[in-house]
Amino acid sequence: MPDTPQTNREDKTLMTRRAFLKTWSLPGLGLAFALMSSALMGSAVHAEARNWQEVLDTARGQEVYFHAWGGEPGINAYISWAAEKVSAQYGVSVIQVKVSDTGNVVSQIIGEKAAGRETGGSVDLVWINGENFAALKRAGLLAPPGWATSLPNWANVDVENKPTVALDFTVPTEGQEAPWGMAQLVFIHDSARVETPPKTLAELASCAARNPGRISYPQPPNFLGSTFLKQVLISLIKEPSKLQQPVNEATFDEDVAPLFAYLDALHPNLWRKGAVFPQDSAQMRQLLADGELDLAFSFNPGDASSAIASGSLPETVRTYTFDGGTLGNTHFVAIPFNSSAKEGAMVFADFLMSAEAQAHKQDPSVWGDPTVLNVAALPAPQKALFDALDLGPATLSPDDLGQVLPEPHPSWVSQLEKAWLQRYSDS
Amino acid sequence: MTLRTGKFWVVLPWVVLGLIQLVPLAAGAIGLVLPLAVSPASGPLAPGFSGQGQASAVQLLLAQPGLSKSVWLSLTTGLFATALAFAVVVLLLAGWIGTRTLGMLRRCLGPFLALPHAAAAIGLTFLLTPSGLIFRALSPWATGLDRAPDLTIVQDPAGLSLMLALTAKEIPFLLLMALAALPQTRCEDYLRTAQSLGYGRFKAFICLGLPDLYPHLRLPILAVLAFAASNVDMATILGPTLPASLSVRIVAWMNDPAADLRTAAAAGAGLQGLICAVCILLWLAGERVASTAVKAIAVDGARGRADRVWKVVGLSLTWALFALLSGAIVSIALWSVARGWFFPDLLPGSWTLGSWRKVLLQDTGPLVTTVVLAALSSGLALLLVIWILETMSRRQLHNGLAPRESSALRAMMFFPLILPQVSLLLGIHVWFLILRADGTFFGVLFAHLIFVLPYVYLSMAGPWYRLEPNLLRNAQSLGLSDSHSFLQIKLPMLLRPLLTAFAIGFAVSVAQYLPSLMIGAGRWPTLTTESVALASGGARRPAAVYALLLMVLPACVFILATLIPAAAFRHRRGMRHSR
Amino acid sequence: MPPHANTSSGLDLNAVHLQVEGKSLLTIDHVIAEQETLTVMGPSGSGKSSLLNLIAGFLPTSFTVTGDVRLAGRSLLGLPPQARHVGILFQSPLLFPHLSVGENLLVGLRSEALATGSWKLRRERLAARRTTAEQALASVGLDGFFGRDPATLSGGQQTRAALMRLLLSQPKALLLDEPFSSLDTALRGEIRSLTFERAKAASLPVLLVTHDLEDAEAAQGPVIDLGR
Known part of the structure; x- marks a missing residue:
């Protein structure tokens, strides 16, 4: 997901979650729970006889305020396109x-709860x-749970492989x-300038040392910046299994010591000597275009091709991932408890999962964001939509993307961000 | 009966004014204290999260990494930017009062005044970064660079680029305030007197003219000071990020899902208020010292030399800063139509109107919101200001006094300008939440009105009180009623300042960032909020379109404000110059 | 009229001709000798003030000037106002409001650079300057006024202080821009004669601009009436 920035928080807010997750912390168990509960909730919804037609009828005429990060014109245009479609098809x-920061929206919802x-x-x-999501x-x-799995297009979602x-x-x-x-963390480089980009952390460090001032990463708590921290941590931590569990405060400093040792050595060779960091992936891409940086990060494997299509990056840029894989995740839409247009929101969410919307989204000249659907299992006419896509010169095929590394438990993010900020803003 | 209704009409504008100026102030203060007074977990800002360790808001704030740096940044940016801008204005006035050059400069001020801070910041980034327009213009032929160098120019950790931008942006404002105040003072007479006593321009102005002018500049300077110390939009784009200045971090904390950070934001807003207070106190203390020094130097008998050098320094500094702003505008214009534009090309390799088409034809929401908000808030502010001025003047005239500006009213008008916007709005926001007025159009309009009204008043009060009272007495003695004299004499005579005040209010509203962002709850995106959001990321092309519109819109209104009276009074020579 | 040739003293208005926007404003050709007062009369708009501004160095550039203005043999026209040594008394006394009456006189009082010298020497000089200012005040009946706020003085007192401030700056010519018009009739004569007397004592050429006939008569010098 492009830059829905995360934020750091004090550990006390994690307490309740930690208590809750103690039972469900193993990924396998969690997944089983998710599937089970979604099936249960789904049937519960059906049992209430709220069939889809009823939702559609109620939704007609509703106004849905969709709060979405708006920093990327291409994505905004895609949302406008989708909005026109549901307006024409369903009258929603x-x-x-x-929003510049999804945290805003979360705090807004919290504020509304506070105001009753x-x-x-x-x-x-x-x-x-x-x-x-975890916070909300x-x-x-x-x-209430279950609405998403009750949507008609949920059936096509690739739950098994994704x-x-x-x-x-x-x-x-x-x-x-x-x-x-x-989304999966990918790296963009200009092949005209750098022929063999760094493919491991060690190469990244030596590349920065050879050619100082040309490498950087987005400033945590930016989403992508935190992802970079996690990527480094996954590669360097002594016991990777710890990442699947909530942070253990007692050993945290020790656990992240290799990460900060790496960063301490890297920072003097970074862009602006590590005194200034790009604020998000869009700025990184712009800096790559400006020739200030040699490497841009993205969470969207189609980003580089989209940028070539819109003329904002030269045609020689290419995408690649690290040997050994990079972090990946899924981005979602959610309905708050007090939404004024729940049905309309469901209709829109369902449309966003449709083959038509997903295929359009994956078009690099539109957005280039990979689908959540199981394309192989789609009916032929819908599968054809995906087959017709020209993914562009700089997009990696699913095979080339390599291994997807699972995200650590969310408690790591806030702790990492806090530790990072403490270390590099107080110095 | 008539007396009663009369009283009612005298009192009503004050009530309305109080509603707009003082109630938010009180509400803001209470809204700020509320979350501090109650525990973070149960406060209005922080529901739902049962926290352990109920740290107080202040403790939470103090636990934020880099806080002292943020505070230091806010203090230094505020004080240095203000002092620099003031110094340049003083140099300029000292060297060039009464000359054609100053008149010419005054005519150049328009575009720079109309340039909103956010747009200026965006343009300066485009201009100054190592891959920006200046380096492109010099590369590779002069610098030998075929790649942008790795230099920290904007977002530098010490905030120098932010200070420079604030200085450049505040000089036109302070200069305008000074030029507007000059006719109300005897500064120029004192200057001549001092010159005829043998003093050079600089010693004459600084030691003998400025003390008369300065009281008129104090409030505008304090407003600049508070603004520079607490500004968010410029600091978001140009300021350091590791850490950012306090105001920027307050907004970030406020938008954090973690309850404790929201509480820290409230404490931060209090701290921001404190920072502005400290800045103002330091400034006032500086005034004292300077005034003593100025007096001591004034009476030492030395006549002061080196006039010519300082004259050139003052003027070149001003032109350099204006050139910087102009370069910023050019960069914005280029990026708004650029497609592929790679270093070190001076001009884009390919062009597109795509971003313009999108903003003007497809995604018109922000544009429409901006125009409607600006027109309504400025129009309402103008009505209210005239209403207040007219009732006050009538009362004074009926008591046989020449209408005079009430200094209490003037000070009251400056309140919202001297308080840090982020603190005031954070406090008000709590109430808007409770009243469910956040995210409504009228909520945003009201928030805009708070900040538009003072500027409309300040630009209207001068011309209003410069109207010849005898002219109005004449009208009275000719048998015109108050309303007739108001409608047929005053309003037509004040057409030009009325339109100018409207244009200023319009420009102020267009440039508002925090009111739209914080009260609008994201539902009323304006050109400013969009451009800051886009520019703080790297989306240059659309950000440039928004930034250019930010400048063009107020400029159009200013041009109309000049053309309409020119057309209306084309056969009236006495009305040709603004009064 | 006295001849112009080689006048090394006095204020020489040598064939001065003022034009604004192509319109001829005034022509004057006169040498004001030391201790002499030339009175220029005329209705408003006749260019009286422009003449003063020309001599003092405050004339806007929109005016076209031919001829020359010389003071003690030196042409003034290219010089900045502060280098002309032309003192001017305006219609209002214009005492600097942020300084005391005495400090206003100190502003006028010329002296060598104070910056140099030891601390003690500096203090002595400052004390000497103060004494000079106090004496000057006393000489026009303002003893003990050194520390007073100018705003608390009567109009006549202010004009006297302004006159002394001017004289302490050691001007080589004196311009009077209707400085008595704002005074009560009773006071006017007194201040007027004080001014002329002091100017004469300092051997200054004086140019008086007025539309008060009494002023002209009291000046006892030549009169040029621009209205005629």
């Missing part, structure tokens, strides 16, 4: 509220995943958010 009008606004909330649907779920600020569609950063979604797209 979707208005994108462009149980209905008529200002957020009807929100683009979300990871820590923001924990506080009970989402629509476990993250139901397990958001190790937290079971329980049908409280509908998967929208897939």
